[in-house]
Amino acid sequence: MLTVRDLRVTFPTDRGEFVAVRDVSFSLGRERLGIVGESGSGKSTTGRAIMGLLPPAARVQAAELSLGKTDLRGLAPRDYRHLRGKRMAMVLQDPRYALNPSISVGRQIAETHRMHLHSTRKAARLAALEMLEAVQIRDPQRVYDLYPHEVSGGMGQRAMIAMMLIADPEILIADEPTSALDVTVQLQILTILDDLVRSRGMGLILISHNLHLVASFCDRVLVMYAGRVVENCPARELSEARHPYTRGLLAALPSLTHRRAELPQLRRDPAWLTDEVAGT
Amino acid sequence: MIQLESLTVSYGSGAVRIDAARDVSIRVAEGEAFGLVGESGSGKSTVLRAIAGLIPEASGRIALAGETLGPKRTRALRKLVQMVFQDPYGSLHPEQTVDQILAEPVAIHRLGNADRRVAQALTEVGLGTEHRFRFPHQLSGGQRQRVAIARALILEPRILLLDEPTSALDVSVQAEILNLLTRLRRDHGLTMLMVSHDLAVIAHLCDQLAVMRGGEIVERTTADRLAVGETEHPYTAELLRSNEGFKRG
Numbered sequence: 240m241l242t243v244r245d246l247r248v249t250f251p252t253d254r255g256e257f258v259a260v261r262d263v264s265f266s267l268g269r270e271r272l273g274i275v276g277e278s279g280s281g282k283s284t285t286g287r288a289i290m291g292l293l294p295p296a297a298r299v300q301a302a303e304l305s306l307g308k309t310d311l312r313g314l315a316p317r318d319y320r321h322l323r324g325k326r327m328a329m330v331l332q333d334p335r336y337a338l339n340p341s342i343s344v345g346r347q348i349a350e351t352h353r354m355h356l357h358s359t360r361k362a363a364r365l366a367a368l369e370m371l372e373a374v375q376i377r378d379p380q381r382v383y384d385l386y387p388h389e390v391s392g393g394m395g396q397r398a399m400i401a402m403m404l405i406a407d408p409e410i411l412i413a414d415e416p417t418s419a420l421d422v423t424v425q426l427q428i429l430t431i432l433d434d435l436v437r438s439r440g441m442g443l444i445l446i447s448h449n450l451h452l453v454a455s456f457c458d459r460v461l462v463m464y465a466g467r468v469v470e471n472c473p474a475r476e477l478s479e480a481r482h483p484y485t486r487g488l489l490a491a492l493p494s495l496t497h498r499r500a501e502l503p504q505l506r507r508d509p510a511w512l513t514d515e516v517a518g519t
Numbered sequence: 520m521i522q523l524e525s526l527t528v529s530y531g532s533g534a535v536r537i538d539a540a541r542d543v544s545i546r547v548a549e550g551e552a553f554g555l556v557g558e559s560g561s562g563k564s565t566v567l568r569a570i571a572g573l574i575p576e577a578s579g580r581i582a583l584a585g586e587t588l589g590p591k592r593t594r595a596l597r598k599l600v601q602m603v604f605q606d607p608y609g610s611l612h613p614e615q616t617v618d619q620i621l622a623e624p625v626a627i628h629r630l631g632n633a634d635r636r637v638a639q640a641l642t643e644v645g646l647g648t649e650h651r652f653r654f655p656h657q658l659s660g661g662q663r664q665r666v667a668i669a670r671a672l673i674l675e676p677r678i679l680l681l682d683e684p685t686s687a688l689d690v691s692v693q694a695e696i697l698n699l700l701t702r703l704r705r706d707h708g709l710t711m712l713m714v715s716h717d718l719a720v721i722a723h724l725c726d727q728l729a730v731m732r733g734g735e736i737v738e739r740t741t742a743d744r745l746a747v748g749e750t751e752h753p754y755t756a757e758l759l760r761s762n763e764g765f766k767r768g
Contacts, residue, residue: 277689278660421558422716422761429765448689455764491694493723495762496746501698502723505691 240409240442241267241289241327244303248281248288248466251296259284259297261466267410267442271433273453273474274446276463277488282446285463286412289444290329291319306409325355328403330432332415334395338387338402344395345371345383348402355406370401374431393424397431404435410442418447429456450477450488462488465512484511520678520710521547521570526579528565539565541734543579547727549677552704552711554725556718556758562734563714567680570712571602583678598628601671605683607663611655617641617666618651624674640669644699661692668699672707679703681713685720697723718745718762730755 248260260281265272276282288299291314304311306327314322323329331337339347348370349363358366364383371379374397387395396416403411413432417425433456436443447453453460454477462470462485470482480486487505526543529536540562547553555563569577572592581588583600604610611620621640625633641651644665655663664684671679684700685693701724704711715721721728722742730738730752738752750756760766 277691423558423757426761426765433765433767450690451764455766488690491691493694493697493719495719495722495742495759498723498742498746501701502694504694504698 240269240307242303242305243285243289244301246285246288246299246301246304248284248293248300249298251298256298259466260288263463263466263468265461265468265471267444269440269442270459271436271443271445271457273457273460274444274463275448275450275453275460277448279465280463281466282463283414284466286329286414286444286446290323290327290412291316292323292329321355324351324403324408325406326408327410327412328406328408330396330399330403330411330413330416333419334390334392334399335387335419337399338395340387343384343386344390344398345379345385348398348405351402352405366405367401370405371398373404373435374398374401375427376401392420393428396420396428400428400432400435404439407439408441410444411436412444412446414446415448416445417452418449425452450492454478467512469511482511483508520549520551520584521545521553521712522580522582523566523570524580524582526566526569526577526581528562528569528574528577530576538562538734540569540577543731543734543736545729545736547710547712549710550704550708551727552713552725554721554728555712555714555731556716556721556728557714557731558716560733561731563731564682565734566731567602567682567712567714571600571680572597594628598674599676600678600680601674601676602680602682603664603667603671603684606687607660607667608655608687610667611663613655616652616654617646617658620655620666621670621673624670628674630674636673640673643672643703644669645695659692660688661695664688664692664696665699668696668703672703676709678710678712681711683715684713686715686717693720700724718758722746730758 244264246260246263249256249258263285274282274285287293293299301312345367348367352358352363352366368379368383371382376382376394376397417428420428445453445457454474457474460472460474460477461468462482464484470480470485472480490503491505493502523543523545526540527538528540529538531537543566545553555566557563568574570581575590618637621637622633625636630636646662646665650662685696688696703709713721713724722745726742728740729736732754738755745759748759750759
């Protein structure tokens with residue numbers, strides 16, 4: 240569904256160009272793809288580049304960047320707007336910032352439906368209520384009229400997912416969708432996301448810093464470091480990762496079952512910036 | 520070293536009364552590291568803040584180094600216990616250099632020798648003289664957290680309160696900070712009380728821990744018991760499961 244080949248994103252700075260993403264290639268089918276990396280690795284920038292959500296100053300280049308038959312390169316902002324929500328959607332980390340604070344949760348979801356499916360007010364309302372039920376909100380009628388500040392983080396994120404999925408997009412990019420939530424709520428949200436994405440036959444990109452989460456949730460994992468993909472492997476094989484960066488990250492995680500007096504610290508090798516990618 | 524008896528912190532009264540912490544009792548021996556784990560709103564940070572003297576309304580008994588604390592604290596008591604906060608971006612003054620940030624507590628407590636103390640504190644946390652005259656925005660997240668730890672250490676406290684000290688940091692930086700805390704505890708015989716939502720981080724540093732929920736301690740356990748998956752309260756079991764990642768039903 241989504242093909243990315245040699246994606247490169249640069250930002251102009253006072254000291255010349257800063258390359259945030261370099262030579263990133265992958266394709267996404269009806270599967271769950273995880274992108275992991277630390278802050279500044281370019282994982283979010285990759286997601287935003289696909290969604291056409293980078294600031295105008297950013298320069299996006301790619302040998303190929305397409306969703307189905309649509310070439311996303313150089314797409315006019317207007318065309319991108321029609322695409323977003325309808326064919327590709329994005330869930331962000333914190334629903335408190337991603338939702339409009341002055342419009343009720345339900346109306347925001349209904350609005351997405353009206354805009355992309357040109358439905359009537361009534362049909363949109365019904366669809367929004369149905370969608371709220373699909374994300375397992377017990378009392379959709381009541382929640383429909385609540386404002387974003389009146390709902391909990393977990394419920395806000397469910398509403399966000401409802402809004403993103405209502406127009407039935409082909410792919411969903413979730414950028415740290417559960418990092419702002421409590422650990423026990425995280426798994427509920429991921430279960431909802433997983434069920435919906437599977438039943439609708441969508442492609443999902445999960446962007447996260449949490450290696451365990453990505454390895455346990457996704458089918459395939461890309462590990463990014465300094466703007467490059469350094470590892471590309473099936474999720475269940477992440478524990479046998481080959482790249483020293485991936486291995487270093489895994490080792491640096493404190494473990495409940497395997498307590499160590501000292502955690503191995505990551506030694507960054509300048510060669511990681513130029514080496515060939517493991518597993519591709 | 521730290522003794523809490525029936526610590527209760529409540530806000531409001533009557534129908535709108537909320538107990539942020541209810542009847543919390545813990546004991547931490549000298550040189551020990553004790554962990555409080557829980558989710559947002561569980562009261563874990565409230566307990567820490569009450570010990571630090573940031574919540575004057577707390578009821579119950581708080582004793583540090585054998586001395587029961589009253590509403591007013593002497594300078595010596597304040598020097599005894601220092602705190603490191605979660606967000607190294609928010610807890611350092613943006614317009615002060617590292618040098619100023621570290622020299623201020625020395626001046627307040629009239630310890631003297633500021634120059635030597637600042638240099639020593641920086642070395643202690645693995646920072647060099649090149650960082651001394653920088654502003655917080657010129658440092659990475661991990662370096663900032665090291666400055667925050669140096670600021671706490673410079674008063675030579677015996678108790679360190681840690682409020683999610685690594686949750687704003689990347690995994691590789693978290694490992695560095697956890698190693699630093701392990702070393703400081705060993706070298707200085709510091710007593711530590713750490714709060715986190717991350718069970719694995721708590722169990723890494725602390726042998727003894729308590730699980731909090733809704734302002735109360737629901738289970739007291741040890742890192743060893745968690746390692747073999749032993750839990751008493753269903754909530755602890757749930758936290759333990761969450762720690763293992765996603766499972767497809």
